[in-house]
Amino acid sequence: MTIRVNGKVVTPSGVIWQGCVEVKGDRISAVAEYPSARDGHWIVPGFVDIHTHGGGGHTFTTGDAGQARAAAAFHLGHGTTSLLASLVSAPLELMRSATTAFAPLVRDGVLAGIHFEGPYLSAARCGAQNPEFLRDPSAEELTELIKLGDGAVRMVTIAPERAGALEAIELLTRHGVVVAVGHTDATYEQTRAALSAGASVGTHLFNGMRPVHHREPGPVVALLSAPGVVCELVADGVHLHEGTLTFATSTAGPERCALITDAMAAAGMPDGEYELGGQEVTVADGVARLSRDGAIAGSTLTMDAALRSAVTAGVDVPDAVRMASTTPALAVGIADQVGALQVGLRADLVVLDDDLNVVRVMRAGAWVE
Template identity: 65%
Template sequence: MTVLAGPRIVTPDGILDDGYVRVERGTIAAVGSGRPAGQVETVDGAWIVPGFVDIHTHGGGGYTFTTGDAQQAKGVARFHLAHGTTTLLASLVTSPPALMLAATRAYAPLVAKGVIAGIHFEGPYLSQPRCGAQNPAHLRSPSTDELSRLVEAGEGAVRMVTIAPELPRALEAISLLATYGVVAAIGHTDATYEQTLAGIAAGATVGTHVFNGMRPPHHREPGPVVALLDSEGVTCEFIADGVHLHDGMLAFAARVTGPTRAALITDAMSAAGMPDGEYELGGQCVTVAGGVVRLSAGGSIAGSTLTMDAAFRRAVNVGIGIEGAVRMAATTPAAAIGLRDVGALEAGRRADLVVLDDDLRVLRVMRAGTWILRLP
């Protein structure tokens, strides 16, 4: 048993200025106020927050999820763990059917072992005009047969699929995912407002990096952005890096949805944590300059070099506040993909936590009751 005390603790019920977290066998046994009896480990730092949950990331630290290589996937998880992300989905980009199936089979054992929380297919069922950095050579209309093969091959590993709802058979595909218990997300879409609402009615519950890769709002055609922001049952992803979204837009969107419907994501690719230069993403060459990723041919933004701790700091700095930012970085994304054992500091959840200093920088990371990272 471990009892941690010291910094302010952010819980679902508020901030404890004088509290503790009791950890037993990898699980949070209790969170309370005051000083409990017994031996207590005093934690240096300013804050204890839940481990971050990133439901949309393609890579980091020079490693990538997009090739379906299990060793690469482990490298991505290690890199983001050092930045406080204790739970993450492996996001693939638009790919040929054979690669998608091979990646599903390669990553399913990692999901079973808890290395990653599941697989997210961002594509290939996306809009050609709004595909962004997705490889247009592999875009195709939704196929319920292909989806069934992937989901069944994953044996529970497939957690989320992004679909443009205006495509042929898209609503049928979204409904199928719902019957499997897989999250359907709306993204990379040129849909109208009405087409987006139809996708939501069919069962879609997440908006993939809202604003980015979408028809922009217009006062006579609100499009997908307004439909997603205004739908109570939809969690909206936001890339809080100051590049994909202006800080004012991030603050505005978070106010519209509230922290219970807003999820911070990184959309990071292999160049996160790496020097500027040339990289590969989904079979396409990308260039990183000043930490910004763009397609080498065409210049479209192509993912990010963001980490969740940086996204968390940005959310706080734009005025969302510590408690709201914790929900957006942990509690809300966990709930969006159906995870009930992570995402908050409360009894019964896995003991995943991050210790932050006064500047909200990571000092220590605990996953399942074990300290993974301790900085001097």
């Protein structure tokens, strides 16, 4: 059976204003002009969120497989067809059990991988990470988790100034695990050393990082100026000012900027009291903060909302789509399967109206109910 979806098709090379995406089975079989198309909807690749802790009242941070399935299903309804399950800083026991629980979900395609955001982070820049669990990188721990996951561990965030960080980065990259620099008080030079060791992503750029200073540019400048490094951006109007978002995008380009949600369980849920990594979180007016000190505690963002926010800030639609799909897929090594409307890739697409609201979602050639 062949499915044809007509509209304004956003491809890596630009927009086909009267176009068609043809799907056979679970793959894209053709992307072409279709002059008789009457549907004015945007047709974009499924979103790829490489940093999310949960959503729809469900969390990845406890390592519960049922919660993970439900969180992934929530984000799928908002156009995210591929995502990493991000954990926060935790004891090794929880990291082990989460890896064991999530590895089958990765094999089944429910998740694109596991992201450990910590615990190898800076106490000075820990943000909403639980300081009780922060520690130096351990080659023994990482080796065990890599073996346990058998390909499921996709990314680890590390503060490069911690003892043993460079060795850990080299270990991870040798095993095909992406290393991100984040929650760090590193200097410019320390960050550059991490990049030389193999780190290739900046975890939520600007947030949880030593700020830029004209005599100590710090991690932000090191990451923005490094060819091949992808910088995560949380486009929720809380983590970043619109001017900061557009500055980063114009500096690094959409091919090196990835929109992420950094969402927690409260995404899509009412204001109220929640939990993140063993810490109480209060959500008010859709903004999640630690109850104890008011630190930003992830977000309540979805990827479709992030796309709209980026466009509102001044990023044009094709560039924003690249940042929501193609660039993050490249960042974590899954661009050979997803992230673009190209022949041979998995048939993941999102139909958006002119206000960029989700109309329909297709994953692996099937429309999502």
